[in-house]
Amino acid sequence: MSEILLKVENVSLGFGGVKALSEVSFDIVKGEIRAIIGPNGAGKSSMLNCINGFYQPSAGRIVYKGVERSAMRPHAAAAGGIARTFQNIALFKGMSTLDNIMTGRLLKMKRGFFWQCLHWGPARAEEIAHREFVERIIDFLEIQAIRKTPVGRLPYGLQKRVELGRALAAEPELLLLDEPMAGMNLEEKEDMCRFILDVNEEFGTTIALIEHDMGVVMDISDRVVVLEYGRKIADGVPDAVKADKRVIDAYLGVAHE
Amino acid sequence: MLYRESGQFKSDYAADQAIFPIRQDRIGMAAILFAAFVVVPLIADHYFLSTILIPFLIFALAAIGLNILTGYCGQLSLGTGGFMACGAFAAYKFATAFPELNIVLVFLLSGGVAAAVGVVFGVPSLRIKGFYLAVATLAAQFFLIWLFTKLPWFTNYSSSGVISAPPRSVFGFYVTGIEATAEAKYIFCLTLVAVLALVAKNLVRGRIGRAWMAIRDMDIAAEIIGIRPLRTKLLAFAVSSFYCGVAGALWAFIYTSSVEALAFDINRSFQILFMIIIGGLGSILGSFLGAAFIVLLPIFLNVVPTALGVPLSTATIAHFEYMIFGALIVFFLIVEPHGLARLWQLAKEKLRLWPFPH
Amino acid sequence: MIDILFGPLKEIWEFPAFFAEVVIGGLLSGVMYSLVALGFVLIFKASGVFNFAQGAMVLCAALTFVGFEELGAPIWLALILTLGVMLLMALAIERLVLRPLVNQAPIILFMATIGVTFFIDGLFQTIWGSDVKRLDVGIPKDPIEFAGVQVNSFDIVAALIAGALVGGLAFFFQSTRIGRALRAVADDHQAAQSVGIPLQTIWVIVWAVAGLVALVAGIMWGSKLGVQFSLALIALKALPVLILGGFTSIPGAIVGGLIIGMGEKVAEVYWAPGIGGGIEDWFAYILALVFLMFRPQGLFGEKIIERV
Numbered sequence: 064m065s066e067i068l069l070k071v072e073n074v075s076l077g078f079g080g081v082k083a084l085s086e087v088s089f090d091i092v093k094g095e096i097r098a099i100i101g102p103n104g105a106g107k108s109s110m111l112n113c114i115n116g117f118y119q120p121s122a123g124r125i126v127y128k129g130v131e132r133s134a135m136r137p138h139a140a141a142a143g144g145i146a147r148t149f150q151n152i153a154l155f156k157g158m159s160t161l162d163n164i165m166t167g168r169l170l171k172m173k174r175g176f177f178w179q180c181l182h183w184g185p186a187r188a189e190e191i192a193h194r195e196f197v198e199r200i201i202d203f204l205e206i207q208a209i210r211k212t213p214v215g216r217l218p219y220g221l222q223k224r225v226e227l228g229r230a231l232a233a234e235p236e237l238l239l240l241d242e243p244m245a246g247m248n249l250e251e252k253e254d255m256c257r258f259i260l261d262v263n264e265e266f267g268t269t270i271a272l273i274e275h276d277m278g279v280v281m282d283i284s285d286r287v288v289v290l291e292y293g294r295k296i297a298d299g300v301p302d303a304v305k306a307d308k309r310v311i312d313a314y315l316g317v318a319h320e
Numbered sequence: 321m322l323y324r325e326s327g328q329f330k331s332d333y334a335a336d337q338a339i340f341p342i343r344q345d346r347i348g349m350a351a352i353l354f355a356a357f358v359v360v361p362l363i364a365d366h367y368f369l370s371t372i373l374i375p376f377l378i379f380a381l382a383a384i385g386l387n388i389l390t391g392y393c394g395q396l397s398l399g400t401g402g403f404m405a406c407g408a409f410a411a412y413k414f415a416t417a418f419p420e421l422n423i424v425l426v427f428l429l430s431g432g433v434a435a436a437v438g439v440v441f442g443v444p445s446l447r448i449k450g451f452y453l454a455v456a457t458l459a460a461q462f463f464l465i466w467l468f469t470k471l472p473w474f475t476n477y478s479s480s481g482v483i484s485a486p487p488r489s490v491f492g493f494y495v496t497g498i499e500a501t502a503e504a505k506y507i508f509c510l511t512l513v514a515v516l517a518l519v520a521k522n523l524v525r526g527r528i529g530r531a532w533m534a535i536r537d538m539d540i541a542a543e544i545i546g547i548r549p550l551r552t553k554l555l556a557f558a559v560s561s562f563y564c565g566v567a568g569a570l571w572a573f574i575y576t577s578s579v580e581a582l583a584f585d586i587n588r589s590f591q592i593l594f595m596i597i598i599g600g601l602g603s604i605l606g607s608f609l610g611a612a613f614i615v616l617l618p619i620f621l622n623v624v625p626t627a628l629g630v631p632l633s634t635a636t637i638a639h640f641e642y643m644i645f646g647a648l649i650v651f652f653l654i655v656e657p658h659g660l661a662r663l664w665q666l667a668k669e670k671l672r673l674w675p676f677p678h
Numbered sequence: 679m680i681d682i683l684f685g686p687l688k689e690i691w692e693f694p695a696f697f698a699e700v701v702i703g704g705l706l707s708g709v710m711y712s713l714v715a716l717g718f719v720l721i722f723k724a725s726g727v728f729n730f731a732q733g734a735m736v737l738c739a740a741l742t743f744v745g746f747e748e749l750g751a752p753i754w755l756a757l758i759l760t761l762g763v764m765l766l767m768a769l770a771i772e773r774l775v776l777r778p779l780v781n782q783a784p785i786i787l788f789m790a791t792i793g794v795t796f797f798i799d800g801l802f803q804t805i806w807g808s809d810v811k812r813l814d815v816g817i818p819k820d821p822i823e824f825a826g827v828q829v830n831s832f833d834i835v836a837a838l839i840a841g842a843l844v845g846g847l848a849f850f851f852q853s854t855r856i857g858r859a860l861r862a863v864a865d866d867h868q869a870a871q872s873v874g875i876p877l878q879t880i881w882v883i884v885w886a887v888a889g890l891v892a893l894v895a896g897i898m899w900g901s902k903l904g905v906q907f908s909l910a911l912i913a914l915k916a917l918p919v920l921i922l923g924g925f926t927s928i929p930g931a932i933v934g935g936l937i938i939g940m941g942e943k944v945a946e947v948y949w950a951p952g953i954g955g956g957i958e959d960w961f962a963y964i965l966a967l968v969f970l971m972f973r974p975q976g977l978f979g980e981k982i983i984e985r986v
Contacts, residue, residue, distance in 0.1 A: 117544065169530065
């Protein structure tokens with residue numbers, strides 16, 4: 064097996080008396096598509112929040128790129144190459160599609176305050192170089208027509224796409240997707256699947272995703288981890304997970320009845 | 321038919337990112353600058369220059385400052401007056417302590433002092449947001465004004481507390497003090513404001529502006545894509561206060577020719593806030609439009625009823641102003657939060673399609 | 679420097695009776711802040727609106743009351759008429775400002791109430807004039823001595839009235855049907871709506887009650903300082919009170935008001951002379967600011983948990 068990008072070891076997370084996660088361990092291998100599934104309230108989003116530094120685990124450790132992570136803020140995780148999208152879209156509503164995706168490039172833009180004031184010379188050259196990169200993402204996601212539209216006015220499916228674009232603009236090593244297909248119709252889901260697979264193949268980006276649509280999860284992911292009530296109950300390739308007795312009881316069983 | 325962009329193709333991203341991508345806009349802007357720098361000083365009288373245009377320019381500068389903080393970065397401030405006062409008193413101290421110092425440098429340095437003070441009062445923005453922050457900025461407002469009124473060091477131990485701005489010249493022309501002509505003051509203000517407005521526009525359309533707007537629209541998401549919230553907000557506080565500080569220095573040195581803390585009380589802060597709400601939150605153009613509106617409204621209220629034969633008393637005019645401002649703010653917040661600037665943009669879009677309605 | 683900081687402490691130690699007087703005076707004027715802050719809390723709890731106009735409402739209520747009195751109305755009639763005006767104002771604000779702005783960001787609503795502040799300031803001063811008016815509702819203002827400490831009887835009466843008002847409100851919220859509906863709305867707008875509580879009616883009631891509180895505060899303050907524009911500015915001090923007490927807590931508003939009132943009086947009497955005086959203008963704000971850094975949710979507020 065190839066290199067491990069991120070390793071979660073015995074991570075627990077509590078809010079007051081409620082335990083959102085207890086002693087969860089799994090790993091994410093470089094280049095794979097890793098799905099995290101589970102019933103509502105199983106702690107999936109909390110898991111992603113721990114990985115990108117929004118929550119601090121109350122116990123356990125997270126090893127990213129071979130280094131154990133100490134307590135950190137989300138912007139530090141971003142600087143380390145972790146990007147994500149959200150269950151309830153978190154775009155910058157007052158800005159255009161182009162500007163939203165450009166914010167994804169912020170960490171790569173280095174020109175200082177002085178040149179920014181002039182918007183000339185190096186600052187302008189940098190701006191244009193990044194604009195070219197962003198235009199490639201816009202082409203890739205097929206959203207050329209809405210380049211200058213404020214995202215607040217876009218329909219839901221397109222907003223999801225712009226959010227993916229913003230995460231991609233950061234050229235992440237690890238991309239976290241929180242329910243990328245929730246609330247989409249069949250056609251939009253197919254598009255989104257295609258984008259996710261393309262991103263994985265073309266850029267070699269490692270992806271961890273949460274998704275409710277079992278068909279999609281089993282089709283596109285390489286390995287699946289299943290959570291229930293904050294505990295891991297299964298972990299493995301889709302076929303093995305599908306056959307797991309506990310998973311069927313906890314989760315798929317409900318759907319089959 | 322004149323306002324068409326058909327036939328103007330952009331072949332590179334640089335052209336697409338220009339401030340005025342449409343040719344007619346560029347021509348319009350050039351015409352406005354020409355009129356402002358050449359025509360106005362030739363034809364305008366003393367009254368028009370020194371009671372309308374100069375305060376308009378200074379207000380516009382302060383409004384740009386507040387717009388950067390509130391309109392772009394989303395941090396509501398009610399302390400604008402306090403930061404303007406910082407600029408005014410810092411300029412006075414610099415100008416009197418170093419009489420040889422160029423007045424432009426004095427103004428820029430005093431903007432820097434205001435920026436430093438702004439950063440100090442911006443620190444709470446790490447932990448608090450929205451109206452909590454508004455209350456924190458009220459602290460700046462009341463504390464700073466008190467400081468400048470009570471500590472005699474700031475007024476060079478003058479007994480009356482009201483001090484006049486020392487005369488200073490640029491290129492041999494007096495721009496402050498008794499000997500300065502209205503034309504010289506106007507050109508000086510105009511140049512400074514035009515340059516600073518351009519710098520502000522450059523800042524907001526680049527990396528820094530996008531970071532500010534990201535914090536404004538959703539600070540948590542901004543942090544997750546790698547923006548450092550405190551640093552970004554403090555930069556907004558610093559730049560904003562710099563602009564307000566320079567505006568305050570211009571106000572004291574060039575408009576009123578006297579440095580007094582009372583000119584920058586809480587009502588001044590509200591006045592600037594109204595300018596950006598009416599002119600347009602998150603728009604440099606809107607800062608100018610809002611400033612123009614607030615300067616012109618009292619004159620309009622004075623002139624029109626008199627012409628109609630029902631002159632209003634000064635107190636009534638003040639009350640009417642309050643009512644109109646209040647009503648307009650509610651109106652703009654409900655109907656068009658992007659203010660006059662957005663109305664102007666809509667008008668241009670209509671013009672582009674004219675004479676076809678759609 | 680050390681003398682400016684610590685000298686007053688010695689003074690406090692040596693003249694405890696005078697210190698008690700200062701503290702009691704401060705507490706009593708703090709009652710006024712509490713009253714205004716109470717109006718803020720009511721509206722914030724019920725509608726999530728941070729009503730900057732509360733201070734202006736104090737001024738408007740006082741102006742209207744004095745105006746009717748000057749027109750020859752007896753006190754009880756002036757009271758009823760003013761209440762009617764405040765109710766009309768509540769209706770108008772709900773219909774013209776709150777309803778069109780429903781679901782907007784809190785900061786937009788906050789700015790809208792700044793607009794309302796200026797509008798009603800201008801409107802009421804246009805109607806009633808902007809001269810300083812004397813207001814006398816017959817409360818005695820003689821100093822009385824109580825266990826060796828001098829207190830103004832007016833302040834005592836004002837505190838009693840404020841206490842009665844708070845008690846009445848507490849009863850209203852705990853024990854009446856409207857009060858229960860109101861608490862439900864405060865907890866969760868949507869849930870309240872879904873069990874059939876009419877949101878808009880509740881908002882009007884809350885704004886009207888806030889108007890009543892403003893009226894009481896306006897009369898008290900007006901008869902102490904005269905009815906004038908600066909009342910609206912003094913009422914701004916309710917903002918730091920809220921920060922201290924927490925935006926959603928009625929006990930917080932009261933305790934916060936008392937702390938601010940006492941704190942600024944003590945600071946003004948003992949420390950201000952050393953640094954130039956007049957620190958009452960900003961003391962409350964700086965105190966609130968420092969407090970914010972350590973406990974952003976206030977003394978009695980709930981901890982804010984951020985979610986994505």
